Amino acid sequence: MPATASRLSVFTESVIRGTTRLANQHGAINLSQGFPDFDPPEELLKALEKATRGPFHQYAVTWGAPRFREALARKIQRFSGLPIDPDRHLVTTCGSTEAMMVAMMTACNPGDKVVVFSPFYENYAADAILSGAEPIYVPLHPPDFGFVLEDLVKAFEQKPKAIIVCNPSNPTGKVFTREELLTILRLAEEHDAFVITDEPYEHIVYAPHEHVHFAALPGAFERTITCNSLSKTYSITGWRLGYVQAAPEVIAQARKVHDFLTVGAAAPLQEAAVAGLELPDSYYHELQALYARKKEVFLEHLRATGLPFTEPQGAYYVMLDISPMGFKDDTEASERFIKEAGVAGVAGSSFFREPVHHLIRFHFAKKEETLHAAGERLRKYTSGKM
Structure with missing residues (x-):
């Protein structure tokens, strides 16, 4: 064998x-x-039942059903303030798990280095290896799981192609402060690196902490690849609906990766999920x-x-x-x-x-x-x- x-x-x-x-x-x-x-939410269950009786049982548009992406763009803009174009800034994926793999393969060539904070969600190391990248680990220190600036500077001196930031963090529950994120952005700009963010817990934050959308920081959008999912916000982990959000030039490449990884997310579930994206504040x-x-x-x-x-x-x-x-x-x-x-x-x-x-x-x-x-x-x- x-x-x-x-x-x-x-x-x-x-x-x-x-x-x-x-x-x-x-x-x-x-x-x-x-x-x-x-x-x-009951609104999602009713929408799912309705979607099973609609014309949604064949392939949707590969990078996401139009109605889903339009609702998603409105929801993102509502909470981040970013003017998102559903046709130019989004790719619908099979959960944030696929979104991360798409982001890694879009950003990195084999042999590139990627900064990963430790502890980290276990997929990140595997994503790096599968995409041919080499992880550079930067420790986070309890009790608040912050990073030491010198450690991060040394990591960026190794010329990584990207850094992965999970915010709020799995497994620690850390919420990165605006100041911490601005430090990461400054180093990414200095070394011309992508920032790949994983943000599925954006709406599960405990006072006085607040979630900051990295892509909405001044000057961050062009180098940020945001990965997210609907799984945690709407309690639908089994629906496997996620997305990549980025600048049009990045999304054009991410669509290629997504197309040949999974073709597309489930069409009836995208239709039903619109009801969740339209829920009030x-x-x-x-x-x-x-x-x-x-x-x-x-x-x-x-x-x-x-x-x-x-x-x-x-x-x-x-x-x-x-x-x-x-x-x-x-x-x-x-x-x-x-x-x-x-x-x-x-x-x-x-x-x-x-x-x-x-x-x-x-x-x-x-x-x-x-x-x-x-x-x-x-x-x-x-x-x-x-």
């Missing part, structure tokens, strides 16, 4: 999705893979309040365990420090939490370039009763009462 591609030997299958499979096997409450256990205020409440419910249980954790500024993840429990490492801890406590979290080492083996990432995008059930199990397990 011929050997498979050598680049596949340097990364594994997704640890997150693998943890979900283990959780399902043992009947654990799944706080590993970040998807809700509650329905999308009140929906987004209620979404923030909903997740702020879920955060407090879950963190109250974590406080009762006595284990350290970093409170998230945005997104819906929290990193729990399990070092006081005496496990060999986070992989052992994750497996034992699933099998013995009945709660699934992701081994934190899968997000770090550095040798960090004392953290478990949990998410709280669940019904309150689910969070209470998981919290009670964690409290009993950590106190030795199970």
